[in-house]
Amino acid sequence: MGSQRTISKYNLEYFHEDLVAGDYDMPTIYPTVYEPKQLIGFNYLNTVQSDAGIHFYLDDYQFERFWKKPKLYIEKLQRFDCVLSPDFSLYRDMPLAMMMWNVYRSRLLGQMMQQAGITVIPTVSWAGQRSFDFCFDGLPQYSTLSISTIGVKRNKVATSIWQIGVKEMLKRLHPRQLLIYGGKIEFDYPTNVDVVYYDNDNVKRLRKVAANGEQRSVIRDS
Secondary structure, eight states, X not given: OOOHHHHHXXXXXXXXXXXXXXXXXXXXXXXXXXXXXXXXXXGGTTTSOTTSEEEOOSOGGGTHHHHHSHHHHHHHHTTSSEEEOOOOOOOTTSOHHHHHHHHHHHHHHHHHHHHTTOOEEOBOOOOSGGGTTTTTTTOOSSSEEEEEOTTTTTOHHHHHHHHHHXXXXXXXXXXXXXXXXXXXXXXXXXXXSEEEEEOOHHHHHHHHHHHHHHXXXXXXXX
């Protein structure tokens, strides 16, 4: 083990070797079944009401601070209805080592939040079949899980990869409920899976701004 400064930099003090799964020691998150009324991005942490669930379907730079200061942000997140585990990016052209690191970070922060008493909904991400060896490790079976369709719907290749990943996730994890963030993509879900859709809050906010702009324009012109 390295110096205390190194240990803290990598959050190694929060890693428990008896709470891991798979060949790559992914921290485990235990199952929960829960449906939040709404999901709001972590970037609005200080401005939204506590009856919302917090998601991380954002660019990574907007929540890297959580990894750097987990205790600080876990204290802030404890006031919210629930929290999705962080969605650190997985891209098909990433080295596998980077993918594994991002999956590991997501699992560890999710586990830490659960240990702090937060209702945690595990987020599931993948980047093609070569990520299947580790991207589902540490995730619970028969639980509520969350996935995203952001950046998938307008690209046939991305849509195909997403659909293959959903099939693999269903086969391995058997979720009771899926919270899908970002809109619908055609998929034949099993009848025993409760599927709940959430609109992209950034898109909703832009539409609202555009609508308000149109209203002001009408008022000025009248």
